[in-house]
Amino acid sequence: xxxxxxxxxxxxxxxxxxxxxxxxxxxxxxxxxxxxxxxxxxxxxxxxxxxxxxxxxxxxxxxxxxxxxxxxxxxxxxxxxxxxxxxxxxxxxxxxxxxxxxxxxxxxxxxxxxxxxxxxxxxxxxxxxxxxxxxxxxxxxxxxxxxxxxxxxxxxxxxxxxxxxxxxxxxxxxxxxxxxxxxxxxxxxxxxxxxxxxxxxxxxxxxxxxxxxxxxxxxxxxxxxxxxxxxxxxxxxxxxxxxxxxxxxxxxxxxxxxxxxxxxxxxxxxxxxxxxxxxxxxxxxxxxxxxxxxxxxxxxxxxxxxxxxxxxxxxxxxxxxxxxxxxxxxxxxxxxxxxxxxxxxxxxxxxxxxxxxxxxxxxxxxxxxxxxxxxxxxxxxxxxxxxxxxxxxxxxxxxxxxxxxxxxxxxxxxxxxxxxxxxxxxxxxxxxxxxxxxxxxxxxxxxxxxxxxxxxxxxxxxxxxxxxxxxxxxxxxxxxxxxxxxxxxxxxxxxxxxxxxxxxxxxxxxxxxxxxxxxxxxxxxxxxxxxxxxxxxxxxxxxxxxxxxxxxxxxxxxxxxxxxxxxxxxxxxxxxxxxxxxxxxxxxxxxxxxxxxxxxxxxxxxxxxxxxxxxxxxxxxxxxxxxxxxxxxxxxxxxxxxxxxxxxxxxxxxxxxxxxxxxxxxxxxxxxxxxxxxxxxxxx
Numbered sequence: 001x002x003x004x005x006x007x008x009x010x011x012x013x014x015x016x017x018x019x020x021x022x023x024x025x026x027x028x029x030x031x032x033x034x035x036x037x038x039x040x041x042x043x044x045x046x047x048x049x050x051x052x053x054x055x056x057x058x059x060x061x062x063x064x065x066x067x068x069x070x071x072x073x074x075x076x077x078x079x080x081x082x083x084x085x086x087x088x089x090x091x092x093x094x095x096x097x098x099x100x101x102x103x104x105x106x107x108x109x110x111x112x113x114x115x116x117x118x119x120x121x122x123x124x125x126x127x128x129x130x131x132x133x134x135x136x137x138x139x140x141x142x143x144x145x146x147x148x149x150x151x152x153x154x155x156x157x158x159x160x161x162x163x164x165x166x167x168x169x170x171x172x173x174x175x176x177x178x179x180x181x182x183x184x185x186x187x188x189x190x191x192x193x194x195x196x197x198x199x200x201x202x203x204x205x206x207x208x209x210x211x212x213x214x215x216x217x218x219x220x221x222x223x224x225x226x227x228x229x230x231x232x233x234x235x236x237x238x239x240x241x242x243x244x245x246x247x248x249x250x251x252x253x254x255x256x257x258x259x260x261x262x263x264x265x266x267x268x269x270x271x272x273x274x275x276x277x278x279x280x281x282x283x284x285x286x287x288x289x290x291x292x293x294x295x296x297x298x299x300x301x302x303x304x305x306x307x308x309x310x311x312x313x314x315x316x317x318x319x320x321x322x323x324x325x326x327x328x329x330x331x332x333x334x335x336x337x338x339x340x341x342x343x344x345x346x347x348x349x350x351x352x353x354x355x356x357x358x359x360x361x362x363x364x365x366x367x368x369x370x371x372x373x374x375x376x377x378x379x380x381x382x383x384x385x386x387x388x389x390x391x392x393x394x395x396x397x398x399x400x401x402x403x404x405x406x407x408x409x410x411x412x413x414x415x416x417x418x419x420x421x422x423x424x425x426x427x428x429x430x431x432x433x434x435x436x437x438x439x440x441x442x443x444x445x446x447x448x449x450x451x452x453x454x455x456x457x458x459x460x461x462x463x464x465x466x467x468x469x470x471x472x473x474x475x476x477x478x479x480x481x482x483x484x485x486x487x488x489x490x491x492x493x494x495x496x497x498x499x500x501x502x503x504x505x506x507x508x509x510x511x512x513x514x515x516x517x518x519x520x521x522x523x524x525x526x527x528x529x530x531x532x533x534x535x536x537x538x539x540x541x542x543x544x545x546x547x548x549x550x551x552x553x554x555x556x557x558x559x560x561x562x563x564x565x566x567x568x569x570x571x572x573x574x575x576x577x578x579x580x581x582x583x584x585x586x587x588x589x590x591x592x593x594x595x596x597x598x599x600x601x602x603x604x605x606x607x608x609x610x611x612x613x614x615x616x617x618x619x620x621x622x623x624x625x626x627x628x629x630x631x632x633x634x635x636x637x638x639x640x641x642x643x644x645x646x647x648x649x650x651x652x653x654x655x656x657x658x659x660x661x662x663x664x665x666x667x668x669x670x671x672x673x674x675x676x677x678x679x680x681x682x683x684x
Contacts, residue, residue, distance in 0.1 A: 005042070005052045005068070005070075006068070006069060006070075008054055008057065009028075009040065009054045009055075009056065009057050009066030009067055009068055010057070010066065010067040010068075010069065011057055011058045011065070011066065011067065012027040012028065012029070012057075012058070012065045012066045012067030013027055013029065013065055013067070014029050014058075014060035014061065014063040014065045015029065015063070016029065016332075017029045017030065017031060017063065017102075017103050017328075017329075017332065018030075018101060018102075018103025018104070018105075018238075019075075019077070019101065019103070019140065019142045019143070021071075021072070021073060021142065021144045024067075024069055024070075025067055025068050025069040025070050025071045025072075026067070026068050026071035026072070026075065026142055027065065027066075027067045027068075028040050028056065028065060028066055028067070028068065028077070028101075029063050029064070029065040030056070030063065030064055030065075030079055030101060030102070030103075030295065031062055031063050031064075031102075031295070031296065031299070031325045031329075032062065032064060032081060032295045032296040032299070033062040033296055033298070033299050033325070034083060034091065034093075034296050034298050034299065035064070035081045035082060035083045035093060035295065035296060036082050036083045036093075037055055037056075037081075037082040037083075038055070038056045038064040038079055038080070038081050038082070038295075039053050039054065039055050039056070039079065039080040039081075039082070039095070040053065040054050040055075040056055040066060040068070040077060040079060041053045041077060041078050041079065041080055041098065042075060042076065042077050043076040043077065043078065043108075043134070043139055044076065045074075045076060045108075046108065047076055047108040047109050047135075047137070047139045048134070048135050049134070050098075050134050053080070054066065054068075062299075062325065071142065072142070072144075073142050073143060073144035074141065074142060075141070075142040076108050076139050076140070076141055076142075077101070077139060077140055077141075077142065078098040078099055078100060078101070078137060078139045078140060079098070079099040079101065079294075079295065080095040080096075080097070080098060080099065081093050081094075081095060081099060081294050081295050081296075082095050085119070085127075085128040086307075087120070087125065087126055087285065087306075087307050088126070088306040088307050089306075089307055090297055090298040090303045090307040091297065091298060091307075092119055092289065092293050092294065092297040093294065093297075094119040094128045094129070094130075094289055094294060096128070096129065096130045096131060096132050096133065097117060097119055097133050097137065097289045097290075097294050098133060098134055098137035098139065099137075099289070099290065099291050099294045099295055100137075100138050100139065100140055100235065100236065100290055100291040101140040101291070102236075102237070102291055102292060102295070102329060103238055103329075103332070104140035104141070104143075104214070104236045104238060104239050105140075105141075105143035105145075105238050105239055105254065106140070106141040106143045106239055106252070106253070106254065107138050107139065107140060107141060107214060107236060107239055107242070108138070108139045108140075108141055109136070109137060109138040109139055110138070110242075110243075111136075111138045111216045111217075111235070111281075111288075111290065112217065112222060113136040114136070114219055114222070114288045115136070116129075116131050116132070116133035116135075116136055117133050117136065117137060117288035117289060117290060118286075118287075118288050118289065119288075119289035119293070119294065120286075125285070125286070137290075138235070138290060143254070145252060145254050145255060147254075147255060147258045149258075149262065149342065150262070152261075152262045152265050152266075152342055153265065154265060154270070154342065154344050155205070155265060155268050155269065155270050155344070156344075157205045157206065157268075157270055158582070159381075159404070159445070159447035159523060159582055160446075160447065160579070160580055160581060160582035161205060161574070161580070162205050162206055162270075162381070162447070162523050163203060163204045163205045163206070163518070163523075163524050163525075163526070163570060163573075164204070164205075164206050164208045164272065164450065164523065164524065164525035164526065165199065165202070165204040165206065165207050165208065165525075165526050165528055166208045166210070166274075166452075166455060166456060166525055166526070166527050166528060167190075167207060167208070167209060167210070167528035168209070168210045168229070168230070168456065168528070168550070169185065169186070169187060169189075169190055169209055169210070169212060169241075169244045170185040170186075170229075170243075170244060170546070170551070171185075171229075171528075171529075171550045171551050171552055172189075172190060172195070172528050172529075172552060173185055173186070173189035173190060173192065173195065173552075174551040174552075175548070175551045175552060175553060175554055176189065176192075176194060176195070176552075176554050177554060177555075178192075178194035179192045179194055179195070182246060182248075183246050183248075185244070185551075186244055186245060186246035186256065187212075187240070187244050187245065187246070187253070187256045187257045187259075187260040188246045188248070188251075188256050188259065188260060189246070190207065190209070190260050190264070191259070191260040191261075191263035191264050191267075196263070196264075196267045196269075198563075199267065199269055200267065201563060201567055202526075202531060202563060202566050202567055202570065203566070203567050203570030203571065203574075204269070204526060204570075205268070205269060205270060206269060206270035206271070206272050206344070206345075206381070207264060207269055207270070207271055207272065208272040208273075208274060208347055208383075208525070209271070209272070209273055209274060210230055210231060210232075210274050210456055211230070211231040211232055211234060211241070211273075211274050211275065211276055211349075212231070212240055212241050212244060212257065212273060213231075213234045213236060213237055213238075213239065213240070213241060213273075213275065213276070214234065214235050214236030214237075214239040214240070214241055214242070215228060215231040215232075215233045215234050215235060215241060215281060216228070216233055216235045216281035216290070217233070218233060218281075218283060219283075219287070219288070221544055224476045224544075226475070226476065226544040226545075227544060227546050228543065228544060229542070229543055229544055229545055229546040229550060230456060230543040232276050232315075232349055232543070233276070233280075233281045233315065234275075234276045234277075234279075234280060234281060235280060235281040235282075235290060235291065236291075237275075237277070237329065237330070237333040238332075238333055238336050239253075239254075240253040240254050240256075240257045241253070244257075254341075257341060258341055258342070261341060261342050261343060262342070265342065270344035270345065270381070271342075271343045271344050271345075272343070272344060272345045272346065272347055272381060272383070273337060273343050273345075273346050273347070274346075274347045274349060275333075275334075275346050275347070275348055275349065276349045276350075277319060277321070277330045277333075277348065277349075277354060278312070278313045278315075278318055278319065278321075278349060278350040278351075278353035278354065278388065279313040279315045279316065279317050279318050279319060279350075279353075280292055280300075280317060280319065282316075282317060283315065283316035283317060284309055284311070284316030284317060285308070285309060285316075287316055287317075292319075299320065299323055299325060299326070300319060300320060300323070300326060301317050301318065301319060301320055302317075302318045302319070302320040303320075310359075310390075311389075312350070312352075312353050312356065312388045312389060312390030312393065313350055313353060313388065313389070314389045318353055319353075321353065321354055321356065321365070321366075321367050322356070322357050322358070322365070322366055322367075324366075327366050327367050327370060330354075330367060331367075331370055331371070331374065331377070334346065334371070334374075334376075334377055335374070335376050335377065338376050338377065338380060339376060343380075344380060344381060345380040345381025345382060345383065346380065346381070346382060346383065347383040347384075347385065347406075348382070348383065348384050348385060349385055350385055350387070350388040350389075351384035351385050351386055351388075351395075351399070351405075352384075352386065352387060352388045352390065352393050352395045353388050353390065354367050354368060354384075355367070355368050355395075355399075356390065359390070359391065360392075361392065361393075361395055361398070363398055363399060363400045364400075368399070368400060372400055372402060378402065381404070382402060382403045382404065383403070383404045383405065383406065383450055384399045384403055384404070384405045384406070385405075385406050386398065386399060386405045386406065387408075396408070396409060396438055397435070397438030397439050397441075397448075399448075400442075401442050401443040401444050403448065404447055404448050404449070404450050404523055405439075405448060405449070405450060406450050406452065406455070406525075407431075407435055407438070407449045407450055407451055407452070407522070409431060409435060409438065410431045410435060410449065410451045410452065410520070410522070411451075411452055411453055411454075412487060413427055413428060413431045414428075414431060414453060414513065414516055414517070415453070415464070415487035415488070415513075416487055417618070417634050418509060418512060418513055418516075418634045418665065419464075419465075419487060419488065419489040419509070420487065420489070421615075421616065421618055421634065421635075422615050422616075423615065424612065424613050424614060424615050424617065425599070425607060425611060425612050425613075425614065425617045425620050426612040426613060428620065429599055429612075429620075431451075431520070432516065432520045432521065432622065433446075433520075433521050433584075433585050433597065434446035434448070434449040434451075434520070434521040434522035434584070434585075435449045435522070436584055440584050445582050445583070445584075446521045446522050446582055446583070446584055447522065447523050447582055448522075449521075449522035449523065450522065450523045450524075450525050451517055451520050451522045451523065451524050451525065452517070452524070452525040452526075452527070453513050453514075453517050453527075453530075454527040454530060455525070455527055456527065457483075457540075457541070457543075458482075458483055458486065458540050458541075459486055459488055459536075459538075459540045460527055460529055460530055460534060460535070460536055461510055461513070461514075461527065461530035461533075462506075462510070462530070462533050462534060462535045463488070463535055463536055463537075463538055463539075463540070464486070464488045464489075465488070465489060465490075465491065465506040465509055465510060466490055466491075466493075466494075466495055466496065466497075466506060466535065466538070467486075467488055467490055467494060467495060467538040468488060468489065468490045468494060469494070469538070470482045470483070470484070470486065470538060470539070470540040470541070471495075471537060471538030471539055472538075472539050472540065472541050474539060474545060474549070475539070475541060475542075475543075475544055475545070476544075481541045482539075482540045482541030483540055483541070486540060489509075491505045491506055491509075494538075495537070495538060496535070505665065507558060507561070507562075508654050508655050508656075508663065508665060508666050509654075509665050509666075510530075510533075510562065511562075511565050511654035511666075511667070512632070512634075512654045512665060512666055512667040514530075514562075514565060514566060514569060515565075515569050515630070515652070515654065515667050515669065516630075516632070516667070518566065518569040518570055518572075518573055519569060519572060519573060519576070519579065519624070519628075519630060519669075521578070521579065521585060524573075526566070528552065529552040529553075530562070531559070531562045531563050531566050532552055532553060532554060532556055532559045532562070532563075533556040533558040533559060533562055534552050534553050534556065535553075536549050536550060537549060565652070568651070568652055569652070572628055572651065572652075572669065572671075575627070575628075576624050576625055576627055576628050577596070577624075577625040577627060578596045578597055578624040578625040578627075579624065581596070583596075585597045587599075593626070594623075594625055594626025594627075595623075595625075595626075596624070596625055597622065597623065597624055597625075598622070598623040598644075599620065599621070599622060599623075600620070600621040600622075600623065600644060601619075601620075601621070602619045602620070602621065602631075602633075602639055602640065602641045602642065603641075603642050604621070604641075604642040604643070604644055618632075618633065618634035618635035619631075619632060619633045619634070619635055619639045619641075619662075620632045621641060621644070623644060626646075626672055627671065627672050628651070628669060628670065628671055628672070629643070629644065629648060629669065629670040629671075629672070630667060630668075630669055631662050631667065631668040631669075631670070632667050633662040633663070633664060633665070633666055633667065634665060635664055635665075636664050636665075637664055638659065638661035638662060638663055638664055639661055639662050639664075640660070640661045640662075641661075641662055641668075643670065646672050646673075646674050647672065647673040647674035648670040648671065648672060648673070649670060649671045649672075649673050650668065650669075650670055651669045651670060651671045652668070652669045653666070653667075653668045653669075654666045654667045654668070655668075
């Protein structure tokens, strides 16, 4: 650390934002349209003491900037913003609170001591708390980390060949016995040779990681002794979450993250990041002042009434993504992760918020339009969670061409069909055929439907088939949190069962559900741990459980059977022409003499209008490109099926038996060995 610093900063430049290292020093630039003054503050290496401070000498188009000669990488800094503290007018400036740079690449501090970071007095929320929070504030570290990418090349897996695998960095590997204990739960562990072998054996093509950007645990959870395990509470949109770093000598969170990406790419796997740009960790009006709120509350957040926070996220605030500088922040962040960290795509949490203009969703909103036109971002895989809790927040099928979307309609219809009945063959076929009723418009392709049965939010597969009700008492909310409409089934016993009949029924149903997921048109997504038969003991909202409830159990006896089943289904998917082609099924004869899809009754005949609409029709045959035949029996009784004309070889049976009839709640798959042309049967 230098013994002395200059008396004042040079003017510097307004672009780029953040801290930029040059040969002569470091340029600092931060946006605030409403601040009267912003100070750059330097701190000791551990962040505990302030050692210097200067006002940023210039403001250009709302960007405050200054240049510190002689400064280098490793410098610890923060900002203090001066202006009125008038919450009713939206202004919450408080120079007693050290502020994180929104463009921080690395940080000092963890934000687990927030007592002095609240900008208001406990006795009067309209009065600023002037207690200095230097010792506990999260600070930014000037970062300069080149990385030897070598011949790293993005896999660019075509959408038609993409199989997503949703996973949590820690939970995926924390209990993996083949990984050395010091690496478990880290970025390095995600790309460990044991994990690469597992991904290859399954046949997945992309790892979709739950949020890895710097996040903060909410004060409410901290008071309960819990954490935000899922990390949907972002504070730094450029910094990798440091708690997922192994701490190995010679590495940093950023370098380890990059090495993970490089190793996954070398194995042919894409990396998709779940990102949260709809809100920040500063929470509602009673939350801490950490960065955005203190820099320019009126610009960064969507406010209404007397400075009140709009809450379309359910997390206390939403970023104002119609503001040009906030749009810039998100675009710069996305480009950083692609250009500097080589990620292949993004899944956007509560994505309708990204498209809200004056409260209303538009597929042509500034941020969505900018992403679609950006030469770095447009080629990436872009996946929307197409709902938020704002007005008219359910937007399935309404994102622009080039985007894909989580399809909860697929999830619910498949669960209803297999576990409860009452689903017509017509509705099942629509979901099986990539939900063309939602997505076949405006040039969109079947890839737009991301089909899933389970995800991090809700029951995992084993619990879906083991619990009729949620069991979330460990979350500290008296079991009020989490979904109530799960469409689950416990097969006569709530929770784990030693009854071999119940165990067999659950495993059979798991195989039937997985087969449908992996052989439907669209983009399939598996939840990590489903192949391991992991259980969360009925907790369908384990967002705050950083323990063995959410850490995947790699020792389940059913693991081998389910992994082999998934691998076999994905081999069928790769070989089936109807699933390799990213065109909507038409049900008409193709060049090879077979329709891309045919829908048949159990007896082999084509379906009538009454057959299509029958809500009790729990049995169906589906022929894909004349190559593969699926016999589905979701009824409560065994069902006899008549094979279509031709020679058919049994490939897989969910019931694992030799009975002539297909068992209740089961599925069989055949391969055509004598491909003579068949006859089309169109979707109604």
